Amino acid sequence: MNKLKNKVAVITGGNSGIGFGIAQEFKNEGAKGVIVGRNQETLDSAVAQLGDNFIGMSADVTNLADLERVFKETSEKFGKVDVIVANAGGGAVGTVATLGEAEYDKTMDLNLKSVYFTVQKALPYINDGGSIVLIGSNAAHRAYTNFTLYGAAKAAVIFFAKAFSSDLLERKIRVNVITPGTTDTPAFEKFVPLEQIEAIKTHFASEMPIGRIGQPSDIGKTAVFLASDDSSFMLGAELLVDGGMTYLSK
Numbered sequence: 633m634n635k636l637k638n639k640v641a642v643i644t645g646g647n648s649g650i651g652f653g654i655a656q657e658f659k660n661e662g663a664k665g666v667i668v669g670r671n672q673e674t675l676d677s678a679v680a681q682l683g684d685n686f687i688g689m690s691a692d693v694t695n696l697a698d699l700e701r702v703f704k705e706t707s708e709k710f711g712k713v714d715v716i717v718a719n720a721g722g723g724a725v726g727t728v729a730t731l732g733e734a735e736y737d738k739t740m741d742l743n744l745k746s747v748y749f750t751v752q753k754a755l756p757y758i759n760d761g762g763s764i765v766l767i768g769s770n771a772a773h774r775a776y777t778n779f780t781l782y783g784a785a786k787a788a789v790i791f792f793a794k795a796f797s798s799d800l801l802e803r804k805i806r807v808n809v810i811t812p813g814t815t816d817t818p819a820f821e822k823f824v825p826l827e828q829i830e831a832i833k834t835h836f837a838s839e840m841p842i843g844r845i846g847q848p849s850d851i852g853k854t855a856v857f858l859a860s861d862d863s864s865f866m867l868g869a870e871l872l873v874d875g876g877m878t879y880l881s882k
Contacts, residue, residue, distance in 0.1 A: 633660055633661055633662065634661060634662045635661040635662070635856055635859075635860040635861075635862065636658055636661040636662050636663035636715070636856065636859055636860055637661070637662035637663075638662065638663075638664070639658075639662070639663045639664070639665075639714040639715055639859065640663070640664060640665045640706070640710040640711060640712065640713045640714050640715070641655075641658050641663045641664070641665035641666070641713070641714065641715040641716070641717065641859070642665055642666045642668065642702065642703065642706055642713055642715070642716050642717070642754070643655050643658070643665070643666070643667050643668065643717040643719060644668045644669075644693050644717065644718055644719050644720040644746070644750055645668065645669060645693075645719040645720030645721065646666075646667025646668055646669060646678065646688075646717070646719065647667055647668075647669030647671060647674040647675045647677075647678045647688065648669070648671075648674050648678065648817070648818050649815070649817030649818055649819060649848060650719060650767065650812060650815055650817060650848050650851045650852075651667065651669075651717070651719040651720070652667070652678050652848060653847070653848020653849050653850075653851055653852040654717055654719060654765075654848070654851060654852040654855045655667050655678065655682055655686065655852075656681070656682065656848075656849070656852060657849060657852030657853055657855065657856050658715075658852070658855070658856065658859070659682050659683065659685065659686065661856050661860070663685070663715070663859075664685035664686060664710060665685075665686060665687075665706065665710060665713070665715075666686065666687055666688070666689050666702065666705075666706045666710075667679065667682070667686060667687075667688050667689070668688075668689050668690075668691050668693065668702055668720070669688065669690065669691075669720075670690060670691070670692060672688075672690055675688035675689075675690060676688065687709070689701075689702050689705065689706075693720045693742070693746035693749075693750060694741040694742055694745060694746050696749055696753065699749055699750055699753040699754075700753050702753075703753055703754050703756070703757040704757070706757065707757045712757060712758065712759045713754060713757050713758045713759065713762065714758070714759055714762050714763070714859075715762060715763050715764075715765070715859040716750065716751065716754050716758060716762070716763075716764045716765070717764075717765045717767070717855060717859075718746070718747045718750045718751065718764070718765070718766050718767065718789075719767040720742065720746055720750075721742060721743045721746075721767065721769075721782075721785075721786075722742055722743070722782075722819070723735075723738055723739030723740075723742050723743055723781065723782055723785070724738060724739050724781060724782075725778040725779060725782070726778050726780070726781075727777075727778060727780055728780055731780070731781060735781065736781060739781040739782060739785060740781065740785055743782060743785035743786060743789065744785040744788050744789065747766060747789050747792060748792065751764060751792075751796055751807070755800075758805065760803045760804055760805065761803075761804045761805065762805050762806075763805070763806050763807075763808075763858060763859045763860075763863075764796065764805060764806070764807040764808075765807075765808060765809070765810060765855050765858045765859060766789050766790075766792060766793050766807065766808070766809040766810070767789070767809070767810055767812065767851075768786045768787075768789050768790045768809045768810065768811040768812075768870065769782065769783065769786040769811060769812060769813075770811050770812065770813045770872065770874040770877055770878045771783035771786055772784075772786040772787035772789075772790055772811065773787075773811070773878045774877065774878060786811075789809060790809050790811065790870055792807070792809075793807045793808055793809035793868050793869070793870065794868040796868075797867040797868035798868070806858075806863070806864070806866065806867040807867060807868065808858045808863065808866055808867060808868065808869045808870070808871065809869070809870045809871070810851055810854050810855060810858065810870075810871050810873055811870055811871065811872045811873065811874060811878075812846055812850075812851050812873050812874060813840065813845075813846055813872075813873070813874025813875050813877045813878070814836045814840065814845045814846060814874075814875075814877070815845060815846035815847065815848060815850070815851065816833065816845050816846065816847055816848070817848060820832065820833070833845055839877075839881065840874075840875040840876065840877055840881070841875060841876030841877065841880040841881055842875035842876050843875075844875065845875070846873065846874070846875060850873055851873055854871055854873050858871070
């Protein structure tokens with residue numbers, strides 16, 4: 633289990649949900665590095681589970697100075713970075729009729745601006761030949777109710793994987809994107825009353841061709857593949873990890 637042995641990774645939003653699932657799989661494959669989040673309590677809990685090879689950094693991924701600090705301090709502690717996972721995201725739900733400028737700016741900043749500048753601010757600190765993994769969403773392919781802005785931002789993230797790979801060809805830095813579907817994360821608690829969560833998860837599972845919702849480890853194992861030399865012939869690619877929803881669901 634050493635596909636990422638001694639690789640230095642930075643994972644934004646690595647303190648919970650999909651990001652933490654990715655961090656766990658990276659740890660299992662021998663990586664070390666930094667998880668980034670805004671909630672100090674969940675950062676501390678995540679680091680305690682990951683062990684001595686990972687540290688947590690509190691940062692706002694929409695703040696360019698914070699991003700600069702994250703990569704500078706990571707490099708000072710661990711050396712140059714090998715893998716970046718731009719996972720942090722979220723934002724407002726609603727329709728074009730209900731979401732105003734403030735919600736628009738917040739959602740685009742968190743899901744799109746943050747990805748662009750996470751990559752840009754990492755460039756002085758990442759090794760040539762490194763791997764950058766972006767996290768999209770199948771909301772970019774399916775017009776889910778109330779996910780208008782989120783889906784649009786994630787569609788642009790999927791394009792970034794192609795464009796960034798083209799931009800960075802001379803440095804042999806590969807950029808690919810994972811597109812998850814419904815995944816079992818604490819995000820459910822933000823949108824669904826606690827007593828309804830299990831019923832909602834069961835409903836989503838019944839609609840998914842594979843018969844279950846995703847687990848953070850499903851995304852984590854895919855991220856290991858894209859971070860490792862196993863995917864050395866892939867760049868600008870999108871891997872759908874959504875239980876068949878995009879292509880098979882009616």
